[in-house]
Amino acid sequence: MIIQYVVGTTSEQREEVHAKLKSWGLRVAENPGDVGTSPQDRIYVDNVFGNVKDAHRREVSTLECVKKVIPIEGVPQNLSLKRRGRHHTVSLPLPGGKGSVDIGGGNPLVVMAGVCAVDREHTLASHQMARRAGADMNRGGAYKPRTSPYDFQGLKEEGLKILCDARREVGLPVVSEVLDVRDVELFMKYDVDMLQIGTRNAQNFELLIEAGRTGKPVLYKRGFSNSIDESLKAANYVMEQGNDNLIFCLRGVKGIGHSFRNQGDLDEIVALSHLIDRPIVYDVSHSAGKKAAVGEIGNMACAGGVDGLLVDVHVSPSDALVDGFQAIDKEDELREIIQTWRSLSQLVKAKVKEYGRRQAAN
Ligand code: PEP
Numbered sequence: 001m002i003i004q005y006v007v008g009t010t011s012e013q014r015e016e017v018h019a020k021l022k023s024w025g026l027r028v029a030e031n032p033g034d035v036g037t038s039p040q041d042r043i044y045v046d047n048v049f050g051n052v053k054d055a056h057r058r059e060v061s062t063l064e065c066v067k068k069v070i071p072i073e074g075v076p077q078n079l080s081l082k083r084r085g086r087h088h089t090v091s092l093p094l095p096g097g098k099g100s101v102d103i104g105g106g107n108p109l110v111v112m113a114g115v116c117a118v119d120r121e122h123t124l125a126s127h128q129m130a131r132r133a134g135a136d137m138n139r140g141g142a143y144k145p146r147t148s149p150y151d152f153q154g155l156k157e158e159g160l161k162i163l164c165d166a167r168r169e170v171g172l173p174v175v176s177e178v179l180d181v182r183d184v185e186l187f188m189k190y191d192v193d194m195l196q197i198g199t200r201n202a203q204n205f206e207l208l209i210e211a212g213r214t215g216k217p218v219l220y221k222r223g224f225s226n227s228i229d230e231s232l233k234a235a236n237y238v239m240e241q242g243n244d245n246l247i248f249c250l251r252g253v254k255g256i257g258h259s260f261r262n263q264g265d266l267d268e269i270v271a272l273s274h275l276i277d278r279p280i281v282y283d284v285s286h287s288a289g290k291k292a293a294v295g296e297i298g299n300m301a302c303a304g305g306v307d308g309l310l311v312d313v314h315v316s317p318s319d320a321l322v323d324g325f326q327a328i329d330k331e332d333e334l335r336e337i338i339q340t341w342r343s344l345s346q347l348v349k350a351k352v353k354e355y356g357r358r359q360a361a362n
């Protein structure tokens with residue numbers, strides 16, 4: 001809830017309210033108020049987080065110094081564009097410590113390209129190919145969430161080691177999916193640059209909390225049957241741990257369409273970029289599920305103003321352990337696709353900025 005105080009409320013009165021809120025287990029984010037005015041004329045407002053009950057709201061609203069209690073609805077405050085007024089950048093240091101990959105905040109498009117599942121034979125070559133073709137990061141799954149228990153489940157710790165050894169040679173940060181709270185520590189041991197929460201774990205709140213606690217950037221994938229509202233609330237579990245490095249990933253949903261592996265949710269790029277300040281990325285390969293459609297679906301995402309794209313690559317798709325059918329295998333083809341994405345993205349981001357400036361001027 002948001003508490004608005006009557007003009008002239010003293011800091012002692014506010015502290016009393018804060019003590020009460022804290023005794024209920026709630027957290028208070030104090031707002032400095034309209035700092036242009038003198039303290040006695042200031043309108044103070046506090047944001048209150050946690051399990052706010054109706055009884056809390058009722059009791060607070062009866063206090064003499066409280067003018068209004070406003071329930072927080074819609075986009076969680078932590079992610080809200082309205083709250084900060086500009087898009088946030090998540091930065092990942094490049095291996096070796098020189099420079100960074102910056103996602104969101106109007107920065108150029110970030111391409112995360114790599115194998116769907118880490119393998120022993122082709123991961124390094126695939127990730128080197130992705131870099132030569134223009135990728136900024138590598139993706140690679142060591143733990144794979146599979147529909148059937150008989151399917152390959154990932155190389156697990158060995159996969160993390162291969163991925164992170166390859167990182168040293170390739171020189172790009174890596175993102176990898178963590179499936180279970182018990183594995184989070186292992187991801188820290190290998191210093192995986194970004195933790196991915198997959199669509200099947202989109203409401204695994206314990207996992208979101210543990211991933212959030214690491215402080216590492218977290219790539220949160222929308223659940224394929226979750227509404228945007230449910231997804232934003234779940235993603236907020238990461239930020240509630242004091243982790244600012246949340247990246248929101250769309251990847252298509254279960255729908256009535258049959259043309260692609262998933263029904264694209266590209267229009268949500270536009271909706272979300274008006275609502276949240278976190279970087280928004282799109283997993284083109286898992287949305288399209290067809291190698292031949294990856295370039296064009298990525299074009300659509302860039303036209304919508306996306307901050308980054310995930311794409312599966314593999315130098316020998318017929319040997320890929322998972323999803324070889326959707327992986328780009330030719331360096332020249334990937335380079336051309338990425339170049340088109342970058343030009344589109346540049347054009348659209350420049351327009352968004354121009355539009356933003358015009359709006360600000362009006
Ligand atoms: C993946 O990125 O390898 C993956 C399994 O994605 P999703 O959770 O979106 O299906």
Ligand code: MN
Binds near residue numbers: 116286322
């Ligand atoms: Mn896959």
